[in-house]
Amino acid sequence: MNSSRFEDPIEAGEKLNSRSLPWPTDWRPLFGTERPLILEIGFGYGHYLVHLARTYPDHHVIGLEISNRCLSKVERWVKRAHLSSVRLIHSTAETALAHLFTPASLTQVHINFPDPWFKSRHEHRRLMQRDTLDVLVNRLAPDGLLYLATDISEYAEMSAELLAETPGLDNLYETPWVHQMPGRVMTKYERKAIAEGRPCYYFAYRRNQQPAHVIVEGRELIMPHVVLETPLSLEMLYERFQPFEYNENEMHIHFMQVFRGDHSLLFEVFVKEVTIEQRVALVLLQRQDHPTELTLQLSTLGYPRPTIGIHKAVSLLSKWLVDSHPETRVIKHTVQSELVNFVG
Ligand SMILES: C[S@@+](CC[C@H](N)C(=O)[O-])C[C@H]1O[C@@H](n2cnc3c(N)ncnc32)[C@H](O)[C@@H]1O
Incomplete structure (x- = not known):
C-alpha cells in the first residue's frame, strides 16, 4: 500500500479508521513518541477514556468505537481538553485487535458494559467470546491488565466462565468478580445501572507467563x-x-x-x-x-x-x-x- 496516505492523518483532520490505518499500525508516528499503550473498547460518551488519559499521563490511550456519534462527541472533548495522549479509532474491537495491534503491545485493556442487548440475543456477535479473547490475551504485554464491567448477570456468568478457562490470565480477585471498585470513575451505563438498582460486576485479570495462543498478526495479503x-x-x-x-x-x-x-x-x-x-x-x-x-x-x-x-x-x-x-x-x-x- 502507498504509505504516504498514512502520513499525519491527525494534521490532515482525518478520522482514524482500522480500514485506512496500516496493518499492523506503528503507533509512534501517530502519537509522536513511544509510550505504553492503554486500550478502551467501546468508550461510548468517553468519561472513562478521559479519566484514563488523566490518570496515566505517561501512557498513550487508544479508544475504539463503532458509533460515529460517540466518536465525534468524544473527539471534540479530547480536543477541547488538549489530551494529546489520546487517539480515537473508528473500528470494531475484533478488527483492531486482529489487524492493528502486534502481540504483547498493550499494557491495559478496558471494556465497560459491552453488548447491552445480550439477553435479547439479536444477530449481534457478542464481544466476549473465545476467539476475540484469545487475540486480546495475545496482544496483552507481560503483566498487562484486562478490566471488564457489566450489569447483566448472565453476561457476568458467561464472562467468568470464559476468563476462568483462559490459562494466559490470572484473576486479581479471589472471587470471579466484585461488586465495588473503589476509585473507579463511573461510565454512563454504569451510572444508569446503579440509579436503576442493578448490581454491577467488575472483573480484573493480569497476563501471566503462560504462552498465549499463537495468533498470526492480521497483516495484509497481496492484491489478488x-x-x-x-x-x-x-x-x-x-x-x-x-x-x-x-x-x-x-x-x-x-x-x-x-x-x-x-x-x-x-x-x-x-x-x-x-x-x-x-x-x-x-x-x-x-x-x-x-x-x-x-x-x-x-x-x-x-x-x-x-x-x-x-x-x-x-x-x-x-x-x-x-x-x-x-x-x-x-x-x-x-x-x-x-x-x-x-x-x-
Ligand atoms: C453499552 S455501550 C457502553 C458505553 C460505555 N463503555 C459505557 O459504559 O457507558 C457499548 C458501546 O460499545 C460500542 N461497541 C459495541 N460493539 C463494539 C465492538 N465490537 N467494538 C467496539 N465498540 C463496540 C457501542 O457503540 C457502544 O458505544
Whole structure:
C-alpha cells in the first residue's frame, strides 16, 4: 500500500479508521513518541477514556468505537481538553485487535458494559467470546491488565466462565468478580445501572507467563488478481450473472449484483469474516492488447483490504467464470491458493 496516505492523518483532520490505518499500525508516528499503550473498547460518551488519559499521563490511550456519534462527541472533548495522549479509532474491537495491534503491545485493556442487548440475543456477535479473547490475551504485554464491567448477570456468568478457562490470565480477585471498585470513575451505563438498582460486576485479570495462543498478526495479503481466457464476451457474462452466496464456518460472501462499464464489469461483493466486514467491488476488465483475455481484480475504490475473505471472493468469482464455458481457463493469478483452495 502507498504509505504516504498514512502520513499525519491527525494534521490532515482525518478520522482514524482500522480500514485506512496500516496493518499492523506503528503507533509512534501517530502519537509522536513511544509510550505504553492503554486500550478502551467501546468508550461510548468517553468519561472513562478521559479519566484514563488523566490518570496515566505517561501512557498513550487508544479508544475504539463503532458509533460515529460517540466518536465525534468524544473527539471534540479530547480536543477541547488538549489530551494529546489520546487517539480515537473508528473500528470494531475484533478488527483492531486482529489487524492493528502486534502481540504483547498493550499494557491495559478496558471494556465497560459491552453488548447491552445480550439477553435479547439479536444477530449481534457478542464481544466476549473465545476467539476475540484469545487475540486480546495475545496482544496483552507481560503483566498487562484486562478490566471488564457489566450489569447483566448472565453476561457476568458467561464472562467468568470464559476468563476462568483462559490459562494466559490470572484473576486479581479471589472471587470471579466484585461488586465495588473503589476509585473507579463511573461510565454512563454504569451510572444508569446503579440509579436503576442493578448490581454491577467488575472483573480484573493480569497476563501471566503462560504462552498465549499463537495468533498470526492480521497483516495484509497481496492484491489478488486473475487473468483468464474465454470465448465469452463481457455482455454474455453480464447476462448470465445471478447473485450467489458462499458460507463456510464464519465466512460469508455475497455476490450481490453486477454493473456494466466500458470494457468492464463491476461485481458488488459483501465479504464478512470474523475480524472484518467489507463491501468491495471486483472488476473484470477486458485486456486491451488481448481481447479474449480478461483480468479479474479488486477495485481500489474506498479502502479495500486484501484479506483471506477477499482472496476467497476472487477465487469464487474466477470459478464462476471458468464454469461458465468449457473453454474458459485461468492463465495466471496471484490468489493465495494455499489459503483459499483456489480453483482455476
Ligand atoms: C453499552 S455501550 C457502553 C458505553 C460505555 N463503555 C459505557 O459504559 O457507558 C457499548 C458501546 O460499545 C460500542 N461497541 C459495541 N460493539 C463494539 C465492538 N465490537 N467494538 C467496539 N465498540 C463496540 C457501542 O457503540 C457502544 O458505544
